Amino acid sequence: MNDLTIGALAKSAGVGVETVRYYQRRGLIPANGAQKGAFRVYGNHEFARLRFIRRAQTLGFSLDEVSELLALDEETDRERARAFARAKIADVESRIRQLEEMRGALQGLVTCCEHTEAPAPCPILHALANAPEPPPAPRGKTRARSATKAP
Amino acid sequence: MNDLTIGALAKSAGVGVETVRYYQRRGLIPANGAQKGAFRVYGNHEFARLRFIRRAQTLGFSLDEVSELLALDEETDRERARAFARAKIADVESRIRQLEEMRGALQGLVTCCEHTEAPAPCPILHALANAPEPPPAPRGKTRARSATKAP
């Protein structure tokens, strides 16, 4: 598992070469390292980092967060690691709740539509057209929306 | 609610002027329409569309999907509207399941970390470092990832 070229490293970790290079640019993988001839070589350390990054991603961490996790020390930063994980759980749960609201609303519309007889207009489209109130913050990560400019 | 300028329309719908213009560029709102002097004026029709769009967004539809929904007819396209809604429910549910997996894994790590005594290395960081296997499709919307190029 030593002296891999970037291509071999990428392959063994199941990512693309460009992805490895991208992680280097972001400082997630040290970009210096040993050279063999004109090409860089990679070993266990880099392979482990790559796995770390990908595992953390599947847990929902962004690459910025992964940087912070990578900077933690297994021995001395347990509290911080736990705090990170708890914060991420809260984040994930709030996204779940959002999606559950959507599902509930959609389900309601579909059920309603199934119970309505033919000569009425489609309740789904009707509900969309005659919405009650578009509540304050509809899109994305709760970013402020200025109706007109408020300096 | 008639003869609004773009700014008044945007404000009354709770969006930014640039957003309205963006929807016009995407064809979600007809860009022609009446002029009053040099400025376009908007009325109930445009206001209703704006509400439709925003309500559909909160239900999880993308703007491309909103276009399709807008093209449906309340009288004759009930089947199609229902199919759209059902597909979106399935989509939302699969995203929920993904997030629930994340939550479960994170919860497991935190619980484990809380039950481990001090002089051991942090189980969370340890688990990330010594991951079992990064399973096939980790990121985003299941996009194919080519380890090396496969033409």
Added chain:
DNA sequence: GTTGACTCCGTACTCGGGTACGGGGTCTAG
């Protein structure tokens, strides 16, 4: 000693949903 596969590096593009900016025109109140 040449072919073909690979690496290095920089830059630019992708997607989605907007936001920001800038120059010029217009409308309205004082």
Added chain:
DNA sequence: CTAGACCCCGTACCCGAGTACGGAGTCAAC
């Protein structure tokens, strides 16, 4: 009549996580 607010239009930029491309260099095998 002029100031200030607003509109029009085009273009460029933002985020996040990569992907794509192109030219030049290099390495290993035949």
